[in-house]
Amino acid sequence: MVEENKIPQYKKLYETLRRHIISGAYEEGSLLPSENELCAVHNMTRPTVRHALESLVQDGFIMKKQGKGSIVRKPPQDIGILSISGTSSAIGKPYLRTQILQKPQIKPWPELFHFDLSESEKDFGCIYMERLRFVNKQPVFYDINHIPNINLPRFTSRTFENKSLFEILRTSYQIEVRGGEQKLKALKADSKIGSLLNIKEGDPVLYIERKLFTNREGFNIYSTIYFNSEKHTIFGTF
């Protein structure tokens, strides 16, 4: 009878609540249904519900208070790239458009790469994609992503327009970002970056190199980001 049921219950509840919070079903500062109510509604026991809520706390979607309840926190709408929680919902949807400059394609790893690769990562190729993100029709965000091509069926044929790369990895492949490291600096835009981000050559841009660890052994995501901070800032909580 149970067949497609590979995803743990607490994770399904996590996804459900997360979706509801992001979509605005719960007011910021309001209370989630109590643990016992969630038990009844979703037909689980309290430890399972609490497991889901703990993940939501960890990702900054709720704050718990003993005797009170779970308070909806609604993580920053804008670019939460600096915090682990925000990475998937990096940009608030209403004002954001994502343009795929380079659809995901399988390539060998670059000769000169900013980070050291594990053997398993080297053996498999990498999936490469470039995106440009717009806020209010202004380009603010140019990112280059390298993802090891380890068991990601149909990945290159998926559509990423207005969808979070991390959301797809998490919901379709059960790959979750567990942490990472990053380097930041301010750079002068060269002609390519300048034209992509619609700023003058020589103007300052925020440059970020990131390596994101996931729950899958030897599976790291590598991103290079150029950010136009003329009218926007990168926001992060920790």
Added chain:
Amino acid sequence: MVEENKIPQYKKLYETLRRHIISGAYEEGSLLPSENELCAVHNMTRPTVRHALESLVQDGFIMKKQGKGSIVRKPPQDIGILSISGTSSAIGKPYLRTQILQKPQIKPWPELFHFDLSESEKDFGCIYMERLRFVNKQPVFYDINHIPNINLPRFTSRTFENKSLFEILRTSYQIEVRGGEQKLKALKADSKIGSLLNIKEGDPVLYIERKLFTNREGFNIYSTIYFNSEKHTIFGTF
């Protein structure tokens, strides 16, 4: 019979294991005792032990692997400016020199402030200080700090040379940073910043505004940072 026993068992186990890991009792990459062993040794049940281990995972002290065990991770000594920590650990200490440009002094809050202040913060004045940090005799780091003047006896007469502001707050006043929010952007250096950081006017600098929450209610630390990323980057793990 039970009297002093206010701290939950899982927390005590967390502290014990954390202490052992930091002290070096476990080799990096080695395995912690299995959950069942920990149950037996500390006389607790597995959920309790797992609760403690989850906290250790969250804090980066171990990595768990199904079927294998809990792998000791020994988190970086210097956490870096982008995660929860003070700026003094942003860069390896040996090469860092700190110059106090403006000794801590009590002032009113600025008229125009980047962040909203709570009432209690407004009522008390603020302590203001400016620092310039050098790596290899090159200035890389200029920071402006605003701290609410709430019960910090003798704070302005302390010496901060080569000492972490956050270390003093933690050890002398029991104030710990619990989290925060920050905004980042790339800016052109104006003449003042350029001369301070020894770069040309118009060169890009990394600009950071931070609000740090502490364990004391209504006590937040506000910092503005200009970073010379010509030869250095800001590194962070999360």
Added chain:
DNA sequence: TTTTTAAACTTGTATTTACAAGTTATTGAA
């Protein structure tokens, strides 16, 4: 009316039990 008390919530901690799933070492057969 105001204050205090108690009840009815909420989340926090903890035990006990069971089985699933991944890893490693051992055993047995080729």
Added chain:
DNA sequence: TTCAATAACTTGTAAATACAAGTTTAAAAA
């Protein structure tokens, strides 16, 4: 000896239960 199957580990998920502790609400007493 070599390889494959198995057993004995490990952590992961989940249920059912109990009580502690903090918060809110409503009832009772002043």
